[in-house]
Amino acid sequence: MQLSEALSLAIQHQNAGRTAAAAEIYDRILEVAPENPPAATLRARIHLKEGRLDEADRLTETATRAAPDFMQAWNARGDVLDARKEPEAANAAWRRSLVTGPENTGPFVGLGNQFQLDKEYGAAEQAYRRALAGQPGNVPAANNLAQALLIEGDAERALAATDRVLARDPNHVRATAYRSVALEELGRYDEVDRLIAHGSATRPIRFPVPGGYRDHVGFNAALSEEIRNHPNISGNLDPLRRAIRGGAFVPQLFDQKGPAIAAFEQMLAAGLNDYIAGLSRDPSHPFFARIPDGYAVNIWANILGDEGHQSAHIHNAGWLSGTYYAAVPETVRPDDPERAGWLEFNRPGYGIPYRGTRKLEAICPELGMAVVFPSYVWHSTIPFRGGGERISIAFDLHIDG
Known part of the structure; x- marks a missing residue:
């Protein structure tokens, strides 16, 4: 099997949730081509999900060195560095991802999260909105936008942000929680009480x-x-x-x-x-x-x-x-x-x-x-x-x- 065919098969497995099968193929590709950027990046994603940060770090470093203009490698590297609690390095990787692929909106969520930790809520809001402009259905961006807006006291726009999520998933736990806060601040008490359901659910x-x-x-x-x-x-x-x-x-x-x-x-x-x-x-x-x-x-x-x-x-x-x-x-x-x-x-x-x-x-x-x-x-x-x-x-x- 050609490397391109093997890579395509691994991606199919990964997209279908067959992580172990995908990982096995990526490992075989990397035995033959240790610096293959897509295989290294996607295998790193699996390591990251499983908490093996050293392996994910090694592979994303390999991928970005081998292909400095490969947007997805820089994006994954930012996520790995963020998981390793290296925020400055993560931000630099995400920004490099945006330079190499301006249409890529995923890193804006990571940047927004870092802005929130730094209590720069206006900058966080802008980052989440940029992510949503490119991906209107980006659930983490919409939820984190609602959180930033609630911290700043903008209940109306926070409520609208939760609407984005609940339109896709009416039972989303975090969006419903943020919605209850926004409704309380807006004085819509009947709706809050219906959600909490004291005496029946609570x-x-x-x-x-x-x-x-x-x-x-x-x-x-x-x-x-x-x-x-x-x-x-x-x-x-x-x-x-x-x-x-x-x-x-x-x-x-x-x-x-x-x-x-x-x-x-x-x-x-x-x-x-x-x-x-x-x-x-x-x-x-x-x-x-x-x-x-x-x-x-x-x-x-x-x-x-x-x-x-x-x-x-x-x-x-x-x-x-x-x-x-x-x-x-x-x-x-x-x-x-x-x-x-x-x-x-x-x-x-x-x-x-x-x-x-x-x-x-x-x-x-x-x-x-x-x-x-x-x-x-x-x-x-x-x-x-x-x-x-x-x-x-x-x-x-x-x-x-």
Whole structure:
């Protein structure tokens, strides 16, 4: 097979999602022609997606050296350098991409993201708009434009930016979250309340005590102890990737199940199935339109101490999200006017200030209770003081298929 035919076949595999087959062909091409720019660039893309940054860096450097005017190589190199947290070098590569291919709009998203990090929101807005001029359906550009506009306080244009995304994907989590912020700032409260759906979609779930335990106090004490001693526990958290502040994090909680965690898994599954069975389908609603027949659960635990909290965030990959409370400090009380330790809704995160005029909804945690909500709903934990631990188990439901 000629190199051009092999490259064409690999691209077909890659476009169809057959990444392993594509990678194998790219590797064979690079054995014969180590500096083949398209093969090096596209193989680097696969390495980047899989987190193998050293290999992606080596291949994009090879491609740009072999073909200094190859736009896609510079574009990929910028993405790799951005993933390596080298923003200045990434910007230089993206700009080189634009010089070699002025019609290329992809790098403008990366430039806009860097402008946002530097708090140059006007420049970020221009970069995202340039990306959208060339690619009107560019979802990251439209979403990030909405974020920049909300930070600057331009709710009308932010709303229009979310319309771009939702016209293509009416259930897009991040666009729906940004839309709720814009609607709140514009005083369109009925539309916000319909999205959040307090009392139906967003509400507490109370569980019966699992078999073998006398009461919730005993069960949750055992559950908390297993969480504290879980082998996956980590206190070294990246604030850019996790919303927790001042605490510990236990990913993949179900990797190791003691008796209490195993009982919790069964209890949670029964409660979620009952919750889903009680929902009514509504094709015009981004949450109620997607009530699943089957789902998968991603689950983790958070341990918070004094001043610990969860900053405002959403869960981009979920349909339904929630938090179960295994330990609640005595200082977290339903009669507290400051609502310390409560779960608060609708305060936006990601640098967007809250400019609404309404008092935000919040729910006081209770031992043995979970609070569930659509994954696009902004939520955060108000810091608490006075000692004790707040141990919660967070989860996302992902629709099968």
